[in-house]
Amino acid sequence: MLLPCKYTDAFVKMRETIGGELLGMTRFLERIDDWPVLNYARFLIETGRIEKYLLLLYAHASHHG
Numbered sequence: 278m279l280l281p282c283k284y285t286d287a288f289v290k291m292r293e294t295i296g297g298e299l300l301g302m303t304r305f306l307e308r309i310d311d312w313p314v315l316n317y318a319r320f321l322i323e324t325g326r327i328e329k330y331l332l333l334l335y336a337h338a339s340h341h342g
């Protein structure tokens with residue numbers, strides 16, 4: 278939460294538009310690799326993106342459960 282909103286919004290938009298995200302989880306080299314999920318989940322909650330957080334939570338539990 279050190280960056281201004283215009284930069285954090287740009288990061289989220291970039292993840293979504295260039296294929297770096299699938300159901301809220303991180304995609305990297307055509308694989309699901311959501312190792313930074315804690316920090317990203319916290320960011321989503323603190324910025325009020327609750328629906329996106331819930332999707333991430335569900336996808337993470339489904340993928341790893």
